[in-house]
Amino acid sequence: MQAHIGDQLVVPCPAALGGSVLVGLDGTGNSVPAVRWGAEEAAVRGLPLHLLHSWVSQPWPASCVPAEAERRGYGAEALGRAEAMVRDRHPGIAVTAEQVDEEAADALAERSGTATVLVLGSRGHERVSGFLLGSVSLRVLGRAECPVVTVREEESSVGPGPEVVVGVQETGAEGDAVLDYAFTTASAHRADLRAVRARAPRTDAAHALDTSEGAADEGELLSASVAPWREKFPDVEVIEQLVDGRAVPVLLAACSRAGLLVIGRRVRRAPMPLGPSVLAVLHHSRCPVAVVPRIA
Template identity: 40%
Template structure:
């Protein structure tokens, strides 16, 4: 079976640098190749393509090589591949999502040479990619990144009676790889039997993961946002082509990385 890579979008911003470093650590943790992708494009269709394309391609390759060198300084055994694509960031990253284990992007930043803010690009990707998307913020100036070595993984479980298997599998895998607890947050009255049944399959597959349950009366959004202030990772799901208000809130306000996992 061919192993798919962890893919990171690179555009030269502080946010994309943070995303690339996060993706490198995740690739090492999973034993996968890291693919760095830069989607370049001209800022206007009226610009002379022949005169500019070569310069933009060279700049893209230089940016990718510099990012690769920085990552290999920290992870010398990491297998890294580079792809510069002349499709712009949206089209390029959507395309590579079809053969990626997950896609990692920065939360915002100027999409180099395209005129797009990466925030708008990442927002589009979250609702349309074929694989999970992890959105990463850069660390605040002069401050530490959220989530220490023992910070837990948090997952939002929308309905314990109808568990989203791909979301739970991603969350359990993330917690197991980091050797940290998994906190399951769900709305409604506490129902140990329903939650126990919902996660039984993944508990059996990952017996080393300590599971903590948090039931919330009303919306789970405030609890997820609170947990996201110092979590290693927050995991939520989305339906086909649809991003709900909980996901929107996390993407705009969470300090921790947010993984958005598509499910049927």
């Protein structure tokens, strides 16, 4: 697939992008935290960083779209600034930049198949701490084959901080990809991991006596889900948390100290690629969110 950096034609080698941290940037301010986050992730994990910009998907108002040459020039400048920032902060990591002449969502979704993680920027709310996701981000989130981290425009941190929160609603093989990513990230950044499971509250009298027994069963499911990963990552301090309530508010409430919230999404979901719970978490989360495709 052909790509352009300024006037230079580049034909990227897919094998060269394998295992990279992929960052999609549109050249606006909301790209800067995503680039910083992606660079830190690449540095901590010892991975290459690949910056991608689509000149055909630039966010110009419909009334004043520049000519193609100007848009290519704008893209080249945006990539140049991002690459310079990365090299200044992390001179030791391998960085590549690519400008494509295809839709950003298509290019990012395709390259996600060989990436370790994809990082996207998001405009933050003015008064509500959360995300405003554009159509590109939503389309990529629904199609990406690797975990996707969304980072707010006003985000100042460059990593998951002292604690990673992971939602543990699926047990067994269905939840493995989510836990794998959460534990790997916590270990790489030397962060604690809070494994949170929401339990539907018992409200009817017929089940009132079963509350403690049900809580024990749910607690055992949570512990059993986390146990193999505790063994695989003995360096990670794990806090198991079982909370009565619906999954979305439980997860959001658990993120008071977190620098990253990790959730899963079903693949091949129709007609909506992202379920309402995923969308609600993305919209209201106070910290960056990693959405991991569940392959089981």
